[in-house]
Amino acid sequence: MTDVAQTTPQVEGRSARKRRAIMEAATGLFLRNGYQGTSMDEVAALAAVSKQTVYKNFTDKEQLFRDIILGATDRVGEFTEVVAQLAGTEDLEEDLGELARRYITVVIQPRTLQLRRLLIAEAGRFPAVARDYYQRAPGRTIDAFTDCFQKLADRGLLRIDDPPLAASHFAWLILSQPMDKAMFFGDEQQYTPAELQHFADEGVRVFLAAYRT
The missing domain is CATH 1.10.10.60 (Homeodomain-like)
Known part of the structure; x- marks a missing residue:
């Protein structure tokens, strides 16, 4: 024994x-x-x-x-827990900026982008895998933003009529330029931490200009 x-x-x-x-x-x-x-x-x-x-x-x-x-989505739950904590913020601008910087740093990683391009290329062959990936990663993150922004609106910190749309606005104000370019330019397109922080900070600035009460 x-x-x-x-x-x-x-x-x-x-x-x-x-x-x-x-x-x-x-x-x-x-x-x-x-x-x-x-x-x-x-x-x-x-x-x-x-x-x-x-x-x-x-x-x-x-x-x-x-x-x-799908193994690449294992850590999404950790990030959505961070998003949930934002609902109790006492400094919306500071904490939303920190969240945005963490968000872009997690997503704009070479291996994450490589796997995303691979999946997009094979989505026709594996539609179920593509759907599962979306639901577990981008979709789950947008759902977390939606729930958080609704709670912030209930507290009077944000003015939102359509929380899912606001969540999408937030995500793409931050990610759209680096993500879109990385999808086409591949690994030759690398961003410095300072550049990623700039995308995050400017995305938060525009989001708050539109949605803060």
Whole structure:
């Protein structure tokens, strides 16, 4: 019994490391070669595991692709919790500015943008994955903004007739220029932290000019 208790965590640790290695290898290949241009043999070779191990962890290439894409949304919940805290703010301009800077920093990341471009390219092949990604990431974030702005309006801090529209305005005042350019220019378009902060601050300024009471 003692031997089993001692070895099981090691086995589980090796399994988790192999799964992570497979996902990292597949992500790199998908981003470089696209979904169609990537084979499970290549994934196994790059991850330094057997093909049997790959299929033990992932039924097929479609499941591997899906798990990689949706795995990128795992931390969205942490951000929406931060958004929820804004509803109790005592300094709307300062706290909204901090939230905006965090928002743009999280979204305008090279790997996040690479995965988004990959998913857009494969959306016709995987419409369910594309919908799930939207609901778990952009859609969930907009819902969080909507709920927060409604509560701020109830407190008399914002003047809003259409909270979902206001949430979309807020998101795109901040993200539209860097996001749109990054989608077309790829990894050659890199923004400095100062540039991202400028986008965030100006987005907040315009949003408050339109919606603050």
